[in-house]
Amino acid sequence: MGHEDFRIGGAASGATRRGAPRRRIARTIAAAVLGCSVLAAWPAPAAGEYRAANGLIVKLKDAPAHERAQALGVAKADDAQGSRLQRVLGHAGISRYRAQPAGRAAQRLDFGRVLGGAEAARIAAQLRADPDVEWVVANEREQRLQAATPSDPYFAQQWWLANPGGSNSNALAARRRGLPGFEGAWALERGRAAAIVALLDTGITRHPDLAGQVLAGYDFVSTIDYANDGDGRDADASDPGDWVDNADRQSAPALFDDCEVQDSSWHGTQIAGLVAAVTDNAQGIASTSWDARVLPVRVAGKCGAEVADIIDGMRWAAGLAVATSGGGFLPANPNPARIISISFGSSAACNPAYQSTIDELAEHGVVVVAAAGNQHAAPMRPANCKGAIGVAALNRDGFKATYSNFGAGLVVATVGGDPDDEGAWGAILGDDGIVTLGNAGRTGPAAGGYARVYGSSFSAPIVAGAVSLMLSANPGLTPAQIVAGLRQSARPHVTSPVIGACSADNQGRCICTTQTCGAGMLDVAEAVRYAQTIGQQATFTPRRWPVEVIANAEVSEAVALGADVPPPAADSTLASAGGGGGAVGPLWLLGLTLSVAAVARAFRRRR
Ligand SMILES: [Ca+2]
Numbered sequence: 061m062g063h064e065d066f067r068i069g070g071a072a073s074g075a076t077r078r079g080a081p082r083r084r085i086a087r088t089i090a091a092a093v094l095g096c097s098v099l100a101a102w103p104a105p106a107a108g109e110y111r112a113a114n115g116l117i118v119k120l121k122d123a124p125a126h127e128r129a130q131a132l133g134v135a136k137a138d139d140a141q142g143s144r145l146q147r148v149l150g151h152a153g154i155s156r157y158r159a160q161p162a163g164r165a166a167q168r169l170d171f172g173r174v175l176g177g178a179e180a181a182r183i184a185a186q187l188r189a190d191p192d193v194e195w196v197v198a199n200e201r202e203q204r205l206q207a208a209t210p211s212d213p214y215f216a217q218q219w220w221l222a223n224p225g226g227s228n229s230n231a232l233a234a235r236r237r238g239l240p241g242f243e244g245a246w247a248l249e250r251g252r253a254a255a256i257v258a259l260l261d262t263g264i265t266r267h268p269d270l271a272g273q274v275l276a277g278y279d280f281v282s283t284i285d286y287a288n289d290g291d292g293r294d295a296d297a298s299d300p301g302d303w304v305d306n307a308d309r310q311s312a313p314a315l316f317d318d319c320e321v322q323d324s325s326w327h328g329t330q331i332a333g334l335v336a337a338v339t340d341n342a343q344g345i346a347s348t349s350w351d352a353r354v355l356p357v358r359v360a361g362k363c364g365a366e367v368a369d370i371i372d373g374m375r376w377a378a379g380l381a382v383a384t385s386g387g388g389f390l391p392a393n394p395n396p397a398r399i400i401s402i403s404f405g406s407s408a409a410c411n412p413a414y415q416s417t418i419d420e421l422a423e424h425g426v427v428v429v430a431a432a433g434n435q436h437a438a439p440m441r442p443a444n445c446k447g448a449i450g451v452a453a454l455n456r457d458g459f460k461a462t463y464s465n466f467g468a469g470l471v472v473a474t475v476g477g478d479p480d481d482e483g484a485w486g487a488i489l490g491d492d493g494i495v496t497l498g499n500a501g502r503t504g505p506a507a508g509g510y511a512r513v514y515g516s517s518f519s520a521p522i523v524a525g526a527v528s529l530m531l532s533a534n535p536g537l538t539p540a541q542i543v544a545g546l547r548q549s550a551r552p553h554v555t556s557p558v559i560g561a562c563s564a565d566n567q568g569r570c571i572c573t574t575q576t577c578g579a580g581m582l583d584v585a586e587a588v589r590y591a592q593t594i595g596q597q598a599t600f601t602p603r604r605w606p607v608e609v610i611a612n613a614e615v616s617e618a619v620a621l622g623a624d625v626p627p628p629a630a631d632s633t634l635a636s637a638g639g640g641g642g643a644v645g646p647l648w649l650l651g652l653t654l655s656v657a658a659v660a661r662a663f664r665r666r667r
């Protein structure tokens with residue numbers, strides 16, 4: 061039992077008590093053991109309470125700081141602390157150990173082997189009982205701050221929330237080079253309630269996986285013929301359904317002849333689920349921003365949304381005064397949003413109504429995130445307005461989804477689901493869509509359900525969720541900083557020797573550039589790091605990402621089928637709405653809504 065084999069650290073490098081040579085210390089440490097017979101008598105802690113530890117860290121009462129000890133002189137400090145430590149450990153039945161400085165005035169005790177969790181806890185308890193000991197902690201190995209996998213049962217199907225990764229040697233299911241990486245970003249920031257996202261959409265339905273996440277919004281649908289709730293603007297943003305049936309078309313052909321007969325979309329509920337479904341509640345899905353709140357601003361009834369309702373809805377969402385026809389103002393929004401997400405638009409240039417509103421919102425610190433559209437053509441308005449965060453849709457490999465619009469002026473691109481029944485390449489390269497909340501009602505609302513969806517409609521709220529995390533990390537970001545952060549943090553668009561660049565002659569699945577799909581692919585963890593860096597008054601240095609090159613047998617097989625020509629949009633302002641269905645997995649709930657449609661709608665003004 062050679063107590064002479066310890067060294068107490070901190071006073072001077074390499075100093076050893078009583079001059080023990082280094083090699084002897086090393087040999088002794090390697091052979092050091094604790095007397096198990098002594099330890100066995102101590103009560104065991106509850107299973108799982110402690111982790112294995114590479115020794116302990118002990119602070120003796122009144123121990124001088126290491127710098128102070130050095131000033132006092134090596135030998136003196138060593139003697140003073142060393143003998144105390146030796147006595148304390150001796151009381152605990154420990155005679156073989158090595159001590160090194162740790163922290164300001166503590167000692168790390170190395171027993172030459174890793175201690176089991178229960179064993180470390182027993183020794184720590186024994187030392188703690190000594191009146192000469194101020195504190196003891198286990199020298200446990202800390203973990204990378206990877207967010208715990210949320211408990212939501214459909215999380216496993218939410219491939220788009222996983223971290224980016226994979227390579228050409230992987231099958232499609234494991235190729236995730238186009239993903240935004242929310243799972244990794246959650247280690248930095250999971251979102252806060254103050255980071256409110258206003259959803260300008262069809263309103264909201266009740267859903268158990270939205271409990272507590274939805275603020276009181278407003279219904280801006282002013283044209284009663286479309287509103288479907290019997291009145292014009294009102295304080296209830298509930299979604300009564302936006303179905304269009306033959307009766308609508310026959311009774312009012314002038315109003316509905318541009319609208320396909322279809323069931324209610326529950327588009328607003330689907331988008332709310334992406335942003336703020338209750339996460340880690342062992343129910344349904346996970347969302348992008350765990351604790352964010354959504355503000356439902358109903359602007360769309362049957363067949364679309366009118367520009368006047370959209371701009372008033374945007375301004376109200378931001379907390380600005382909205383005038384009424386009676387000469388007064390609507391009740392102010394008590395929960396102003398800094399983020400407005402809109403997945404409605406039309407194929408036209410930005411107009412002054414949108415532009416002046418977006419400019420005004422920016423002066424109040426509010427950003428507008430807008431879907432590029434699904435006509436595989438030029439970006440729609442308001443995504444094409446200056447200052448708007450226009451978003452193109454990618455597939456999981458990082459190239460453009462077959463339907464997505466593309467062109468100048470977009471800010472960033474991210475996943476939107478890529479239908480396996482659209483375009484020549486869909487059967488080989490399509491994915492199984494974005495799983496989100498839905499509703500089982502065909503016309504009016506019924507029970508909450510779940511849906512698989514595709515469309516740039518869903519890429520925009522995914523970016524809005526990312527901005528919510530950015531503002532959670534740093535509420536001081538300005539709109540210009542948010543846009544700059546999304547651009548600077550984005551990963552470069554993928555390239556490919558076999559897939560052509562997006563162009564007027566190649567509108568389906570194609571390779572994005574900074575000219576066609578924004579600055580790059582959304583990277584949420586980097587966007588949050590940008591927000592944190594700016595918050596510390598520091599300069600953000602963008603990472604130098606490698607450019608992923610997409611080339612493998614599967615991609616070549618798809619390319620060999622000819623150009624990926626998506627189905628033509630039925631109308632220049634109306635997205636084609638595919639039908640579809642099918643089983644989506646054994647865990648699926650009864651009453652599931654299947655929405656296999658690109659559901660970004662457009663509205664063509666009729667008057
Ligand atoms: Ca109404």
Ligand SMILES: [Ca+2]
Nearest residue numbers: 279289294296
């Ligand atoms: Ca209403």
Ligand SMILES: [Ca+2]
Nearest residue numbers: 212338343345
């Ligand atoms: Ca959930």
